[in-house]
Amino acid sequence: MSFRENHELHKRRFGRNLGLGLVLAGLVALVFGLTVVKVTTDDFRMLTDEQEIR
Amino acid sequence: MSDASLETAPPASAACDDDAGFGDFFALLKPRVMTLVVFTALVGLLAAPVAVHPVVGLAAILFIAVGGGAAGALNMWWESDIDAAMKRTAKRPIPAGRVTRDEAFAFGMTLAAMSVVMLWLATNALAAAILAFTIFFYVVIYTMGLKRWTPQNIVIGGAAGAFPPMIGWAAATGSISVESVLMFGLIFLWTPPHFWALALFMRGDYDTAGVPMLTVTHGRRSTRRHILGYTVVLAVMAVGAAFTGIGGPVYLAVALVFNAAFLRDAVAIWRRDEAQAEADNFRVEKHAFRLSLWYLFAHFAAILAEATLAGFGLGGFGMGIWS
Numbered sequence: 001m002s003f004r005e006n007h008e009l010h011k012r013r014f015g016r017n018l019g020l021g022l023v024l025a026g027l028v029a030l031v032f033g034l035t036v037v038k039v040t041t042d043d044f045r046m047l048t049d050e051q052e053i054r
Numbered sequence: 055m056s057d058a059s060l061e062t063a064p065p066a067s068a069a070c071d072d073d074a075g076f077g078d079f080f081a082l083l084k085p086r087v088m089t090l091v092v093f094t095a096l097v098g099l100l101a102a103p104v105a106v107h108p109v110v111g112l113a114a115i116l117f118i119a120v121g122g123g124a125a126g127a128l129n130m131w132w133e134s135d136i137d138a139a140m141k142r143t144a145k146r147p148i149p150a151g152r153v154t155r156d157e158a159f160a161f162g163m164t165l166a167a168m169s170v171v172m173l174w175l176a177t178n179a180l181a182a183a184i185l186a187f188t189i190f191f192y193v194v195i196y197t198m199g200l201k202r203w204t205p206q207n208i209v210i211g212g213a214a215g216a217f218p219p220m221i222g223w224a225a226a227t228g229s230i231s232v233e234s235v236l237m238f239g240l241i242f243l244w245t246p247p248h249f250w251a252l253a254l255f256m257r258g259d260y261d262t263a264g265v266p267m268l269t270v271t272h273g274r275r276s277t278r279r280h281i282l283g284y285t286v287v288l289a290v291m292a293v294g295a296a297f298t299g300i301g302g303p304v305y306l307a308v309a310l311v312f313n314a315a316f317l318r319d320a321v322a323i324w325r326r327d328e329a330q331a332e333a334d335n336f337r338v339e340k341h342a343f344r345l346s347l348w349y350l351f352a353h354f355a356a357i358l359a360e361a362t363l364a365g366f367g368l369g370g371f372g373m374g375i376w377s
Contacts (some may be wrong), residue, residue, distance in 0.1 A: 012073055019076030030116065033109045034176055039105070 058282070074157070078147040078247045082130055082158055083123025083165075090350070091122035091218045092289055097354045098222025101300050101361040113176040114225040118218055121169035121185045125192040125214070127162030131155055132197050136265060142256065162193075172362035177225040184224055188217040205271040208253075212245025213238075217352075233300045240295065243288040247281045247320060248346040254278075255336035255343070278310060278324045281342075285320035289313040292353060300357045301372040312349045319345055 095118045099111055106114070130137065130148055139148035147153040166189050174182035193213035201207045216238045223234035253269045254277060268277045292313055296306035319342035326338060363369025 016074070016076045016079075019080075028107075030113055034113050037107050037109045 074147060074152045078152045079149050081320075082127040082153065082161060083120075084126030084129075087126060087215070088119050088123050090215070092119045093351070094237070094241065095119070095218035096220035096355055097358045097361075098219030098234060099224075099226050101219075101233070101237075101357050102223045102226035103299070110176055111226075114173060114181070114222065117173040117176060118185060118221050118225075120165050120203050121173065121189055122218065124162045124165035124169055124330045125189045127158050127165065128193040130196045131158040131162055132193070133201075134158075138171050151154075158202075168209060178228045180228055180230070181221050181225040184217060184221045188214055188221070197357070201265065203266065205266045205268040207266065208249045208268070209246050212249075215245060216241035227248045231299075233298055236291070236295045236298060236300065237354075237357070239291055240288075241350065243284055243291060244346065244350055246284045247288070247316075248343065248350075250277050250281050251323065251343040251346065254331070254339045257282060275326060278326070280338075282320045282324040285316055289317055297371060299370070300360060302360040302363065304359045304363065304369060305353075305356040308352050312345075312352050316342070316349050 092115055096115050099106060099114060130146060134146075134148040134155055137143035137146050143149070148155060148158055168188070170182050170186045173185050192211070196207065196211040196214055200210050204210075219237035220230065220234045223237070224230060232334055246251070250268060253267045254274060268280060272280075293300050293306070293309045301309075319338060322338045323342055331339060360369045
């Protein structure tokens, strides 16, 4: 069984799909970065320290 | 597949021409307006007296820009009839037939909701609330309500464009202050003379679209008076801001130079009549419009310069009225 040739729609929308993919990848990276920053800030540390003391 | 369907099927190249690309959806965000939003929001964020982590700052600016873009997309969704009638906007994705109105609405609403929630998570509730209000104000109050009803549309609509530095400031500090209100006022008062200068030499477009611009409803003489009036008030506020927490000697020098130049153009516009303007193809009006772009950029660049100098213990007068 062989792969069929790409549908014309896939070729036509390649640029749009690639752009969307890159935007979503960027969003994931940004949210990951934000999460790292938030959990390493002093406020978050103080909160977890207090919880540990209890 | 029948022969008939083969004959009636549109050629692939025709479909390709009409299909929305990534750039069409990006164009819905009004990227040129977005540059102003990004720049002024960035200045608001950096001029604030609270340091923000670079990743949080980047996220804040990005989500403010996306929120502004979402408002732009919703504006294009509602105004596709006006856009189709005006030469300047007829090639936008909806009037050009590359994006449907429903697609633009879904795109705008999704981005609006996402930007507000993400700004809240990244910074604080106040910044997110001002962003949400800005989108609501621009889309519902201005686009759906006032733009087609009142010749003061530009004045009121200008408020939507004036919020980004306040959002940036709120993202950093979690509050509203005199400084952030002054940055709001700078854009708010700058918008009417900027757009009315444009309306004086792009008159055909607004007449065709049926938008009640001041030039159409109150006449061009009245518009010239309004430009001068707003520019005088703007100059007083812009120079006065030099003596607040966001000002200083650098800002004062920039404000004096640019307000003198803008006032000179406003007076020239006020003194001219239509015959003189048409004789030189609206040279002064076009000059005032171009200058107004540099005016806003220079003022916010000067605020940024003062904030940068303050980081080294320089800048400012050390006697801010409200600082």
